[in-house]
Amino acid sequence: MNILIIAPSWVGDMMMSHSLYQQLKQNYPNCQIDVMAPDWCRPLLARMPEVRKAISMPIGHGSFALCKRYDLGKNLQNQYQMAIVLPNSLKSSFIPFFARIPHRRGWKGEMRYGLLNDLRANKQDYPLMVQRYVALAFDKGHIPVADQLPISYPYLQVNAEQIMQTKQHFDKQLDDAENRPTIGFCPGAEFGPAKRYPHYHYAKVAQKLIEQGYAIRLFGSKKDETVGEEIRTSLPAEQQRYCINLAGQTDLNQAVDLIADCVAIVSNDSGLMHIAAALNRPLVALYGPTSPQYTPPLSHNAVIIRLIEGGLIKVRKSQDSAEGYHQSLIDIQPEMVLAKLDELIGKTN
Incomplete structure (x- = not known):
């Protein structure tokens, strides 16, 4: 299974998202994970061995740019079986929708009905941001409660x-x-x-x-x-x-x-x-x-x-x-x- 992650825009959030990638590899051992992220965060992804490819997100933080998002999504069609959207914004959910990825998962956020078809509404049950990320590695109905959620700490490869x-x-x-x-x-x-x-x-x-x-x-x-x-x-x-x-x-x-x-x-x-x-x-x-x-x-x-x-x-x-x-x-x-x-x-x- 190929999985597309729409990553957060900030360095700290990007680091915490690594716990999600590790859990995805445990839940779906044969999956391939690609992450769409701003260019300033992509060097971190190269140091995370769970990530196959870092895809450039050329649209600036806060920019709606619907036509550009349509083009990005169209270019990704027929490549992924699942998408996980980490930002809570409406605009962040457009690319997986335009890419026609069958399973599109994320937290409820800004009115994303239809754009995401695996929408989670109980975010407040997970008080830590890293818990909210890792919870998205699990299928609906099989998500551990917060205090039983396995958290693999982020790490970066250096030599x-x-x-x-x-x-x-x-x-x-x-x-x-x-x-x-x-x-x-x-x-x-x-x-x-x-x-x-x-x-x-x-x-x-x-x-x-x-x-x-x-x-x-x-x-x-x-x-x-x-x-x-x-x-x-x-x-x-x-x-x-x-x-x-x-x-x-x-x-x-x-x-x-x-x-x-x-x-x-x-x-x-x-x-x-x-x-x-x-x-x-x-x-x-x-x-x-x-x-x-x-x-x-x-x-x-x-x-x-x-x-x-x-x-x-x-x-x-x-x-x-x-x-x-x-x-x-x-x-x-x-x-x-x-x-x-x-x-x-x-x-x-």
Whole structure:
């Protein structure tokens, strides 16, 4: 059986969808899985052995583009027996319909009657996003309840030779760190500063780690370059060479290799956090307004720090500080992060 997955658009969601692909291979051992995804996520799919092919989704997130969706679907006709649609939007269900895929499965979402013919309406019975994905691997009437649902954690394939090649590409920056063992920081976050751990707290953590003999690598997209520089320049001048700001300099494949090379990771709730979890790096995950009750890091090697209770708080820029940081993240003192990091590294060693 050939299965087409319409994948989510965000890196973190893409990582969690890997649990679905693993379960599909268990439920349908002879299936072939192709995943349609935005180009920026496709490097991750190449590192998931359960995926046969990554198909480019050329339509931007939020664009309706019905004619383009019709053409994409028409080009996929007679190739698949099942489609699974992970986004909840109406528009995401058009391509499998136009491809005339006989079995089209997904959650109810936006009024998708007819477009999906295996429509699931009990999404609230599965509180975690990864549970909602994995539940779609099961035929109707045979879906385990949430606490009995098997969850295979996401993972990404890496190899030492590729990591070495990536490090050689950045040898000028990395040479400044004098071959010290490295801790990675992922200080960026989508949708504003309220999800970000304060740069001055990151700098305090970095200062202590550099004093202990570590180097720091800062990861993120181009828009995270500024916060990376705020962290680096907050350090004493003699320590700044040991803090390497790679935000905006790596593509996603390079970021995966360089994160895999780190001793441990400290991260906000972000896509890179989920990548670090999939690479099984010792991980300290810092949560504030977002909630680990829905999208926790899927790793046995991760520790979550969150000082408030309850679910998601929808805020992009908080009034708690001039920089827009949320008080719940400001309250996470660097000493808390260092203690958890030391505990994780100690267990790994």
